[in-house]
Amino acid sequence: MSPEEFRRQGHAAIDWIADYWAGLDDLPVLSQVAPGAVRRSMPTAPPEEGEPFDALLGDLDEIVLPGLTHWQHPRFFAYFPANSSPAAILGDLISSGIGAQGMIWATSPAVTEVEQVVVDWLAQALGLPEQFRLTDHGRGGGVIQDTASTATFTALLAALHSASGGQARESGVGSTRWTVYGSSQAHSSLVKAAMMAGLGAECVRSVEVDPRTQAMDVTALERLLADDIDDGCRPLFVLAAVGTTSTGAIDDVQAIAEALDGVDAWLHVDAAWAGVAAVCPELRDRLLSGVHLAQSIVTNPHKWMLTTFDCSVLWVQERTALTNALSITPEYLRNPASESGAVVDYRDWHPQLGRRFRALKLWSVLRTYGLAGIRAHIREGVELAAHFADLVVDDDRFELVTERSLSLVVFRLVEGDEATLAAMHRLNESGLAYLSHTVVEGRTAMRLAVGSWRTTRADVDATWAALQAL
């Protein structure tokens, strides 16, 4: 493809995206294709001779569109929406165009330094405690990772390295009986992290939650810790969830930190979805109180902060905990800047070596919308969810299952589990909207999570009207 052809096709690709967005409202949110249908509509072998790019653009409509669940649809309310935005997409496109591999500072200083600045901007914007910020006199810092799952895994590896006095990376996890804690509502990435770290899923203690709030029962945590210590186990890592995936429950980080007084365990805050809402001062205390006592915190701009997937930010109080656990320098990566200690090499802050210039899309979002624009977006999501929760409360056939958390409403049909699931499936199959489900204290519920900047009150009302009419 010549540079001129690239320019022409690039315009066509952007046009395709803009047209796709313009038509989203009319598409069924949930893909209706049968398993294998997409695969069968494609040739079984790659083309021998190159084709014009137009051919691929044409196939997007024919082959790909029917097989898409439209995550950017204004009535996508399932899971947690992963909202994108024009500003983020352009930043991401430029990152692809630059094509730099920022594994170490020396392989493109701007990739590292722009990232350092934007994750620090985000820390300020959220009101994170000073000690997580990368300052010349401080010991903390932040890094963009692909997902919160990787960030939690990374934090666990750093904890394991620190607690084992460096033994774990040299000779493995050994015979110490490490234990890991999270509430029964903690994200599955915690157990997966323990599996991947070689600790095994069985070392993860599932702490009971308060049945009403679904937040961790800190007394139960204290009991488990005491029992495990009596038993000769070594508590290693505790995950506090700030906004659980199921119901948006918020663990009391301060109380959890106090329960860890005298226990040498790493406290990690998983605020993958809810953390970005701390950009609004009126929500901040609820989300971040006690976070200064944690060793690490993760939040995903790629969920609710307009930043095209993938973009997850991990901050730590001790950046050496990451580098001690993860740095390894083959000869071909030795360079004067790294040896001088004057630069950060982000490859030592996560499992993989290579890294994209992800900071560009976050930079673009922060500059294009400004904090005022981002706050307005978060507040809009919260208001729309509050409006929906009011509608649920006003209809005797429905009930809230937990109190609304930010932009997430968990509700059900009073009639019962089967009726609730059946109504949700009918709504999803209608294509009008897409909700997901969960089980809370043994009862099936639907989840409506607002996140897209495209969602309006009319979208919420239409979804509610459809549910009422089912």
Ligand SMILES: *Cc1c(COP(=O)(O)O)cnc(C)c1O
């Ligand atoms: C979505 C979510 C995760 C996992 O996020 P990924 O970035 O997809 O790994 C972890 N924890 C919570 C609370 C989440 O909501």
